[in-house]
Amino acid sequence: MDINISRIRNIGLMAHIDAGKTTVTERMLYFTGKSHKIGEVHDGQAVMDWMTQEQERGITVTSAASTTTWKNHKINIVDTPGHVDFTAEAERSLRILDGAIALFCAVGGVQPQTETVWRQAEKYGVPRIAFVNKMDRVGADFQTVVGEIKDRLGANAVPLTLPIGSGDSFVGIIDLLDMKAIYYDETPRGIELREADIPTELIYDASRAQSNLIERISELDDYLIELYLEGAEPGRNELMVALRKAVIAGSLITVFCGAAFRNKGVRKLLDAVVDYLPSPLDMPPVRR
Numbered sequence: 001m002d003i004n005i006s007r008i009r010n011i012g013l014m015a016h017i018d019a020g021k022t023t024v025t026e027r028m029l030y031f032t033g034k035s036h037k038i039g040e041v042h043d044g045q046a047v048m049d050w051m052t053q054e055q056e057r058g059i060t061v062t063s064a065a066s067t068t069t070w071k072n073h074k075i076n077i078v079d080t081p082g083h084v085d086f087t088a089e090a091e092r093s094l095r096i097l098d099g100a101i102a103l104f105c106a107v108g109g110v111q112p113q114t115e116t117v118w119r120q121a122e123k124y125g126v127p128r129i130a131f132v133n134k135m136d137r138v139g140a141d142f143q144t145v146v147g148e149i150k151d152r153l154g155a156n157a158v159p160l161t162l163p164i165g166s167g168d169s170f171v172g173i174i175d176l177l178d179m180k181a182i183y184y185d186e187t188p189r190g191i192e193l194r195e196a197d198i199p200t201e202l203i204y205d206a207s208r209a210q211s212n213l214i215e216r217i218s219e220l221d222d223y224l225i226e227l228y229l230e231g232a233e234p235g236r237n238e239l240m241v242a243l244r245k246a247v248i249a250g251s252l253i254t255v256f257c258g259a260a261f262r263n264k265g266v267r268k269l270l271d272a273v274v275d276y277l278p279s280p281l282d283m284p285p286v287r288r
Helices: 021-031 052-057 084-094 112-123 142-153 200-218 222-229 236-249 266-276
Strands: 008-014 064-070 073-079 099-105 128-133 157-159 161-164 172-175 180-184 193-196 253-257
Touching: 008 021, 008 084, 008 112, 008 266, 021 064, 021 073, 021 099, 021 128, 021 266, 064 266, 073 266, 084 112, 099 112, 099 142, 099 266, 112 142, 128 142, 128 266, 142 157, 142 253, 157 200, 161 200, 161 253, 200 222, 200 236, 222 236, 236 253, 236 266, 253 266
Parallel strands: 008 073, 008 099, 099 128, 128 253, 157 253
Antiparallel strands: 064 073, 161 172, 172 180, 180 193
């Protein structure tokens, strides 16, 4: 299938060890139809962990790549090592990537190797979006992790989704652009989803988060500032265009959440890759 260059995404996943990079990648490959069986890291069955050492240890030792498609876009995915001993391997990958997903553990937050690979991405000017994983773990705290991304990494981070519950009570997410709740059915391990109205007890928090989102985007876009001064509300498409420009410029980090092992939030993350991360046409040539 021939795909226009503007519909290509060359991305990498970067994080501290055990934040769930390979698990997220396996879910991305499954939901895009690249693989028909979910490979689990702990079983040594992950597609991206092809080396014997990786299968035995359950960690990524060397960068691995795969190609898939999502919504008429071709996505080339590189799963980079998260262990401190393989920092150089991760940096080599970042040199040639157009964009990246920075993964954070909802319990551990910003960890040492997270900071290292984040600084490397800054060095090479790699646009990023963030995914707070493992929201189903005991002690998961989405807002604390977002705060750490801002404070410890100096990022202009703004959530595009909010979790519905945490730990064992994590059942779904709130899409702040569409102001809809997305629930993941537990029986098929979150593979089936449904949209619904936002729970009454979360409407206030969601409305505040959406207002903050619109305000933060508007600060970075002249057209949206004009709308704001005129008292007009920007539409969804206008917000998405402004968000993409800000992410590619590195002036904004959009934050999503989920639990990849339970298949929650991954499809929304795939949408974000297509919607906000750059194509090769958006990035300057790689310099040696």
